[in-house]
Amino acid sequence: MIVVQKYGGTSVESTEKILKIAQKISEDYDRGNKIVVVVSAMGKTTNYLIDLLNQVNPNASPREYDMIASTGEQVSIALMASALSKFxxxxxxxxxFQAGIDTDSTHSRATLKRVYRGRLLSLLDDGFIPVVAGFQGISPDGEITTLGRGGSDTTAVAVAYGIGADLCEIYTDVDGVYTADPRYIERPKKLDKVSYDEMIEMAVNGAKVLHPRSVELARRYHVKVVVKHAHKESDGTIVEEAGKLEEPLVRSLSVDEGIVKIVISNVPDIPGIAAATFKKLAQYHVSLDMIVQSMHKDGKNDIAFTVSKEESKDALKAMEMLKNEIELGGIHFDDTMAKISIIGVNIVGSSEIVYNMFDAIASVGANIDMISTSNSRISCIVKREKIKEAAKAVAKRFGLEE
Structure with a gap:
């Protein structure tokens, strides 16, 4: 088989771990597999590099951000290739760039355009194990770009699709996908299989196992993905097409404490205002989650939305620009909230599931601030101080613990 294996930062955080993984890759190669390896930067290297940049200039250009952030993976790939040579x-x-990964010109949040398969396939045919830097590509202008935090997962899936790999293995510090994060639930259940849609909802709503963009890419191009532990033998969790289930079923719970709620108050209730608001956010490439508009008196509305903490500064900049163009009552910033979500099959179609979600949260004295739904998800915003109690109550209500 042709297999792409991706190893995250915690899996390659030391030379000892790199050597251990190199030995495992060598053994997989000896079984007859052709392997392309994708690695992240070692441990918290990227955080360290960005801290250095901020010490020099907190307002450094996105180009220089990408220039320094991309170097962490270059250390990892050189060490991993050298370790494999040792075996x-x-x-x-x-x-x-050398692996043929093309992106658009957006720095720090680049979008993948294509992976040229020629060099990678040629190296595989010649018996090499290519080690590719995750998280980065090259723009049409020849500039180094990065894909955003967690982008190495996306690189791995893109490379797997690009070279027609039989399997994309994502190695991390857990042995699969669980019904909930062990930080919130003591005994979550391990899932043998999850659908692409379920995994996307889990990733978008706080699960840290896979990056959402990687799963979206896998679903679009039918790339089979398996999540495994980097240093333990396990079958892991397969991410693939959904089965034909119709019965409403709650499969997992996700918590996201990394959100910020922004409220624009007293917005004029006239056509085009909402469009103008979100156009500003789009100019800053801000990703939105929940959006709520509430009606007030005298032709004024409040518009509330949530963004990630990482993008909250850009969101505020966009809203300050909007304030210069439209008369607003004010811009309110709330970083005391957290999001709890249940994910499954046809769950919004069941009023019983909706009731139990809300009742479980209310049972611990948590007030629901915002609600968002899809066919496979219900998300609620509550105060962060109540999130652990709420998560335990919801997990117990839906039988998500061992």
């Missing part, structure tokens, strides 16, 4: 394997490290 007698032909290996070569490749930056995103």
């Amino acid at each position: 007698g394997k032909k290996s070569i490290s490749l930056t995103g």
Whole structure:
């Protein structure tokens, strides 16, 4: 088989772990597999590099951000290729550019355009194990770009699709996908399989196992993904097409404490105001989650939405620009909230599931601030101080613990 194996930062955070993984890759290669390896930066290297940049200039350009942030993966690929050589394997490290990974020109949040398969397939045919830098690519202007935090998962799936791999294995510090994060639920259940749609909802709503963009890419191009533990033997969790289930079923719970609620008050209730608001956010490439508009007297509305903490500064900049163009009552910033979500099959179609979600949260004295739904998800915003109690109550109500 042709297999793409991706190893995250915690899996390669030391030279000892890199050597251990190199030995495992060598053994997989000896079983007859052709392997492309994708790695992240070691441990918290990227955070360290960004801290350095902020010490020099907190307002450094996005281009320089990408220039420094991309170097962490270059250390990892050189170490991994050298470790594989130590075990007698032909290996070569490749930056995103050298591996043929093209993106658009958006710095720090670039979108993948294509992966040129020629060099990678040629190396595989010659018996090499290519080690590709995750998280990065090259723009049409020849500039280094990065894909946003968690982008190495997306690189791995894109490479798997690009070279026609049989399997994309995502190795991390957990042995699969669970019904809930162990930080909130003591004994979550491990899932043998999840659908692409379920995994996307879990990832978007706080689960840290896979990056949402990687799962969206896998679903679009039918890339089979398996999540496994980097240093333990396990079958992991397969991410694939959904089965034909119609009965409403809650499969997992996700918590996201990294959100910020922004409220624009006393917005004029006239056509085009909402469009103008979100156009400003789009100009800053801000990703939105929940959006609520509430009606007030005298032709004025409040518009509330949530964004990630990482993008909250850009969101506020966009709203300040809007304030210069439209008369607003004020811009309110709330970073004391958290989101709890249940994910499953046809769950919004069941009033019983909706009731139990809300009742479980109310049972711990938590007030629901915002609600968002899809066919496979119900999300509620509550005060962060209540999130652990709420998560335990919801998990117990839907039988998500062992």
